[in-house]
Amino acid sequence: MDGSVAVDDDVLTGRTDDEIVENLSTVRGIGEWTAQIFTLVHLGRPDVLPVGDLGIRRGYGLGWRVQAPTAKALRLIGDGYRPYRSVLAWYCWRADELYGMGKPSAVTGAGDT
Structure with a gap:
């Protein structure tokens, strides 16, 4: 509320992913995930x-x-997918839905009509 944490899309556009995560994580209740x-x-x-x-x-x-994999192992695995690790994340979510009987996700669009 004091303006110390940027949430405006125009401001965030110029920041790196790590800068955004670090900035948002300063808010109590907002973690890295x-x-x-x-x-x-x-x-x-x-x-x-x-x-x-x-x-x-x-x-x-x-x-x-x-x-x-553990989080640590997946971080290392993910390095091979740079600069498109978000695509890897999407496919992993979808694999969990299809093969692991996971619930449909708003992220993957599964279950949308």
């Missing part, structure tokens, strides 16, 4: 991989038929 999802979904950034998201980790395991 929430800030990353905001950056990926609201701002449409192409290179965001929320490794703390269980659906993404589980979907990676299901999609690649391996054990679901």
